[in-house]
Amino acid sequence: MTAYSQPHSSQPIAEAIVADIAHYVDDVVICPGSRNSALSLALIARPDVRVHVRIDERSAAFLAVGIARVTGRHVGVVTTSGTAVANCLPAVLEAQNAHIPLAIISADRPDYLVGTGANQTIEQRGLLGLETYDIADQHDLGDVFQHHQQVHINVRLAAPLVEGLPQPPQPVVKIPTPTFIVDHGxxxxxxxxxxxxxxxxxxxxxxxxxxxxxxxxxxxxxxxxxxxxxxxxxxxxxxxxxxxxxxxxxxxxxxxxxxxxxxxxxxxxxxxxxxxxxxxxxxxxxxxxxxxxxxxxxxxxxxxxxxxxxxxxVAIEKVRTVLADETFGFTGLHVAAAVADSLSTNDYAVFGASNPIRDASLVGLPFQAVDTFSPRGVAGIDGTTSQIMGIALAAQAQHPTEIRAPRTLALIGDVTFLHDVGGLLTPDNSPLPENLTIVVANDNGCGIFHALEVGDPEFQPSFEQAFGTPHNTNIAALCDAYGLEYQQVTTLPDLILALDDAAETTGLRIIEAVTTRATRAALHHQLSH
Structure with missing residues (x-):
């Protein structure tokens, strides 16, 4: 054994680490990679962990955030080394600022290879702004999960990375997630x-x-x-x-x-x-x-x-008056009103962090007995579709004996949808949402900026290029590429009918509501005066 050899082979180390992790997580999202091979195989072999697979680490991490929003438990994200780890940073930031439990489990090369020019040998410790638990041997992770809401476990694995398929182990006892509550008196x-x-x-x-x-x-x-x-x-x-x-x-x-x-x-x-x-x-x-x-x-x-x-x-009547004024056309506010009216007791609702959550507020949410979510930690639009998928998957997992999974109804804008369209990709052999409807309010760009300072007339010569950003994307073709049920509506009555139909069926479907943003500034002015 030379000075450059790891004292133990990777597979026993990975299996021992995964056995520890299984006490604290119910769900893990794994991403394909070589360095994390032993970790992924060990997780798939376990009967006490739900394994989800995503090919994009950013999407995987946001999927985990969505699941954890519902369950309140750490959800693991297993990545290979290098830039794969860095792709988890946006989700880590959202988890930190929304106080959501999350565990990033990154595979790494042995320490002696870091900085040598070998493939994917970046310095992963501290990369995510979290205290990093750097592991090169078997390790008890109990204190890590009990004392940290967001954790980064960096596992150093040397060749040989795998030594055959692991045998299914006995399930472990699940340990409750701490509440992490701070009492300010x-x-x-x-x-x-x-x-x-x-x-x-x-x-x-x-x-x-x-x-x-x-x-x-x-x-x-x-x-x-x-x-x-x-x-x-x-x-x-x-x-x-x-x-x-x-x-x-x-x-x-x-x-x-x-x-x-x-x-x-x-x-x-x-x-x-x-x-x-x-x-x-x-x-x-x-x-x-x-x-x-x-x-x-x-x-x-x-x-x-x-x-x-x-x-x-008086405020409610003002909103009703605007919604009834046909001069504004079919807007995102109309879409939010229809979505809100479609919600029922025990539904899960998700709203994008841009106009949708603000429109939802104007039309009357929150509602009793409806669990409502929005990425308000950092309030970014990235990873929203992945979080929606995670919320829907967690909702159905919490009701395993029901004939029909609880309904998750989401409303996001077109730019938010396109920013994370890869979140729709679910590889074979991974759980799929059984009752999820995503409404995309498509005003062909960024309608929220019309109501901000840059929406003023003096900025109009540069507005569309810098802020409006029209894209003319064929959302129907995207849904067809992902094999998803799709419907387009252009009027409020058609949207109401589409939502009624969706409430009577199951599966995953996208409803594209083609709206206008040309009247957004006038609508906002009417509401605020």
Missing amino acids: ETTIDLSRRTLVIAGDEAWEVPGLEDVPTVAEPTAPAPYHPVHPLAVQTFTNEYAEYTKPEHIIVVGHPTLSRDIMELVADDTIELTILSKTTQVTNPWRRNATIATRVWVINEPTADWIRICAAATD
Whole structure:
């Protein structure tokens, strides 16, 4: 044995590591590669791990994030060495910022080959911005999974990489995933003051705040006294002396509405921020009380409840008026309204991080008894289709005895769809979603920019090239290439019929709703005035 030999062959090391990992994961996504051969074979042999296969590591990692959003358990992603590992970084960033458990398990060459010019010998330690557990021998990974929500396990494997098919081992006992909750303590809230709750992503039902008027983003729990996001205009108008909140309580990670963010920035309003993680949402850099739990005294006044309800009624009527105005044409907002109307109890809903989640907020989400997801950790559009697939797969896995898998209904934009169209690719022998409908609101480009500063007339000479980015992609042909059921609609009544049909069937289908973005700026102006 020379100084350049690994003391143990790769296969026993891989099998021992996989046996450890099996205690902490139910699902693993593997990607084809040579250096990770022993890890992949060991996982496929196990009866206690669901194995998914993806050919693209970025898609694989986002698929894992989608599964973990539903299960709350670590999901493993097994890659070969080199750039394969780097492709996991976007999903790691989303997992970190949305506090989702994720385990990247990268194969690597022995340490003595790193930096020598051999194939794929980049420095993988620290590549993902995580503490890296560098393993070249059998290792107990219990402490790793118990103390880290996102983990990077880098396994050094030397030739020979495989020595025959592993024998199926006995299933192991599954160990629960820790909650990773950070307790910031308790604060006292006087509800007799005009108090408004802003509930964002990662919000929870806070005991004591059930009766407080609440602006809830679609991924938050549905409140008892909902306040429409457009209603915040009432709190800043000429009557604000009588309608402005005296105290705002931020729960979780709200990001969607500029009007809401500007309201919270008002330093004449007392601010309390509730969080269960190390991250505290305070982009305003305001002095605020930070807590996790509340002790309430008194109750919201009847006048404050009426003010919030009246402002919400006005906002809802404004949205209805816009949706009924035929001069706006068939827009993404109309698509979101149809999707929302199609949701039923126990459905899973997913909305893209651009216009769809904002439109969903305007048309009334969140709903009771509908689990709603959106990639709001970093709020990127990348990997969305893969996450949708993961959410649908996890939803059906949680109901294995039901004749029909729970329905997952997703709404994304065309650019989001195209950015991760590879997420639709599921190799043979991997689980497929059994009841998933993805609605693609196709306005041939980036409609969200019409409502931002660059949508102003002075930027129009450069707008389409830099921001609108029309692509004229044939989505029907893409769906045909992936062998997916596809339907195109161009009107709201046709979309409603397509959604009704989809609710009565199973399988994976794509509904392309061809919309316009030409009226997006005018629509946004109408809603905000």
